[in-house]
Amino acid sequence: MLELDRTLEEHLVxxxxxxxxxxxxxxRSDHAEVRPVSD
Known part of the structure; x- marks a missing residue:
């Protein structure tokens, strides 16, 4: 995952x-190949 994505997700949280x-x-997963977090 890109650092930009991680920063964006942290901001959203x-x-x-x-x-x-x-x-x-x-x-996002519907439009990109992103593995869902299973936590």
């Missing part, structure tokens, strides 16, 4: 709920 972040990641 700070400003949004985990559910919103999960929805964002899921939406």
């Amino acid at each position: 700070e400003t949004h709920t985990h559910i919103e972040v999960a929805r964002y990641v899921a939406a």
